Amino acid sequence: MTLSLSNPALFIERALIDGAWVGATSGATLDVDNPATGAIIGTIADCGEADTQAAVDAAQAAWPAWRAKTAGERASLLERWYALVMDNLADLGRIMTAEQGKPLAEAEGEIRYAASFIKWFAEEGRRIDGSIIPAPEANRRILVMKEPVGVSAAITPWNFPAAMITRKCAPALAAGCPVVVKPSELTPYTALALIKLADEAGFPRGVINIVTGQAAPIGAVLTGSEAVRKLSFTGSTRVGALLMRQSADTIKRLSLELGGNAPLIVFDDADVDLAVAATMASKFRNAGQTCVCANRILVQDGIHDAFAEKLAKAVSALKIAPGDQDGSTIGPLINQAAAEKVKAHVEDALAHGATLFAQAPEGATGARFARPVILTGATRDMLLASEETFGPVAPLFRFTHEEEGIALANDTSFGLASYFYTENLHRAFRVGERLEAGMVVLNTGGMAMEMAPFGGIKQSGLGREGAHAGIEEYLETKAFHIGGL
Numbered sequence: 240m241t242l243s244l245s246n247p248a249l250f251i252e253r254a255l256i257d258g259a260w261v262g263a264t265s266g267a268t269l270d271v272d273n274p275a276t277g278a279i280i281g282t283i284a285d286c287g288e289a290d291t292q293a294a295v296d297a298a299q300a301a302w303p304a305w306r307a308k309t310a311g312e313r314a315s316l317l318e319r320w321y322a323l324v325m326d327n328l329a330d331l332g333r334i335m336t337a338e339q340g341k342p343l344a345e346a347e348g349e350i351r352y353a354a355s356f357i358k359w360f361a362e363e364g365r366r367i368d369g370s371i372i373p374a375p376e377a378n379r380r381i382l383v384m385k386e387p388v389g390v391s392a393a394i395t396p397w398n399f400p401a402a403m404i405t406r407k408c409a410p411a412l413a414a415g416c417p418v419v420v421k422p423s424e425l426t427p428y429t430a431l432a433l434i435k436l437a438d439e440a441g442f443p444r445g446v447i448n449i450v451t452g453q454a455a456p457i458g459a460v461l462t463g464s465e466a467v468r469k470l471s472f473t474g475s476t477r478v479g480a481l482l483m484r485q486s487a488d489t490i491k492r493l494s495l496e497l498g499g500n501a502p503l504i505v506f507d508d509a510d511v512d513l514a515v516a517a518t519m520a521s522k523f524r525n526a527g528q529t530c531v532c533a534n535r536i537l538v539q540d541g542i543h544d545a546f547a548e549k550l551a552k553a554v555s556a557l558k559i560a561p562g563d564q565d566g567s568t569i570g571p572l573i574n575q576a577a578a579e580k581v582k583a584h585v586e587d588a589l590a591h592g593a594t595l596f597a598q599a600p601e602g603a604t605g606a607r608f609a610r611p612v613i614l615t616g617a618t619r620d621m622l623l624a625s626e627e628t629f630g631p632v633a634p635l636f637r638f639t640h641e642e643e644g645i646a647l648a649n650d651t652s653f654g655l656a657s658y659f660y661t662e663n664l665h666r667a668f669r670v671g672e673r674l675e676a677g678m679v680v681l682n683t684g685g686m687a688m689e690m691a692p693f694g695g696i697k698q699s700g701l702g703r704e705g706a707h708a709g710i711e712e713y714l715e716t717k718a719f720h721i722g723g724l
């Protein structure tokens with residue numbers, strides 16, 4: 240272990256199955272590296288089908304007692320978990336930066352954000368209620384009850400190694416569902432540390448299980464199992480579609496949070512400084528590796544040049560450096576393939592007539608570091624118009640009329656986040672209502688917060704996370720008819 244932690248017990252290389260920290264039955268392991276240096280941080284258990292099945296069986300066995308607990312009892316455990324996460328914030332941040340690459344300040348920010356879901360759903364679990372519907376006969380009552388869906392699987396990506404775990408597990412647990420978590424094999428240690436803290440908080444044996452390793456065999460068991468009633472996945476649309484197909488035979492409940500291709504529209508009547516600050520936050524967080532990062536920046540003629548100049552100035556203040564270095568704002572990309580995709584998108588755009596308008600100062604130059612760039616003259620025939628770049632590339636598309644801006648924004652198969660900037664109230668409503676996205680963001684930079692529903696339409700997915708909607712994903716509706724009264 241190359242990490243220096245105040246609590247070294249948080250660095251775990253085993254899986255948690257039925258209350259025991261274990262290696263894979265086969266003894267197989269996988270290496271995990273640090274994207275800033277390529278150095279191996281450690282190994283994880285390469286759990287196969289049998290280990291995953293054991294985790295599912297443990298969760299299934301734990302379900303009756305877990306669902307029978309009161310909401311208050313479940314809330315107490317979640318509150319204890321929340322407190323432990325906050326107490327270990329610095330270590331969790333260090334683990335995340337080591338395996339994921341993001342700057343330490345961003346990593347700590349993500350831990351706080353991750354913890355916020357635990358707290359929110361501890362509270363929200365107390366507010367699962369039902370209703371009574373007037374019946375067609377005087378001696379009948381119709382009660383509508385909410386019940387936990389059952390064993391829930393969570394498959395999570397590498398770009399938010401902590402928040403995607405808690406955004407799924409906290410509502411599932413609060414609703415009375417046991418969980419089997421499979422974190423990304425690229426960033427397993429943050430997840431393992433979080434689950435270790437949950438274990439310390441005192442969740443009963445089998446209620447929380449985590450399996451690590453190669454994705455396909457684990458995914459096959461989780462999707463194929465009848466005992467698993469619900470799958471919540473965050474990741475690529477390609478894998479989301481695959482898991483949906485694999486889940487078809489068992490008619491599983493699904494929440495899918497998939498790719499985006501977020502437009503960010505700057506209208507002539509925008510507050511340009513606000514639009515620049517919001518673009519910086521949206522575009523360059525996690526070096527551009529978030530599903531809500533602005534992928535296409537659509538700028539109206541009248542404000543285009545002023546916006547581009549100010550954005551260039553802001554980009555010149557970025558610092559490309561390993562995430563554990565002071566002042567780093569742009570860490571490495573997750574792997575070589577990610578760095579190559581960014582390069583390919585920029586080359587393709589330049590070959591199709593874009594101009595390299597500005598770039599961040601040179602910094603760390605390792606193979607996975609990408610230099611933030613602003614491209615002007617972007618058009619819809621470029622790769623970066625139709626695919627998520629997932630890197631620090633800010634392409635500016637120019638448009639003239641409002642209608643054209645809206646059409647460009649909606650010209651994608653995705654519909655996760657859309658951002659726009661205007662000071663005109665009429666335009667704010669006109670545009671906001673027409674943007675095809677699960678989340679529309681006007682005159683600010685972010686939308687990821689525990690109390691607001693997060694999710695997409697079109698090929699960006701199904702279901703919502705966060706808010707009360709986030710716990711509904713783990714509840715079934717039962718109509719209870721009582722006659723002969």
Ligand code: ADP
Nearest residue numbers: 394395396422423424454455458473474475478
């Ligand atoms: P990203 O592009 O963000 O890496 P992926 O969709 O590849 O997204 O990965 C998201 C999660 O899905 C990760 O935990 C990954 O291991 C998992 N995954 C990838 N392929 C499969 C699969 N065939 N079955 C189950 N999970 C998978």
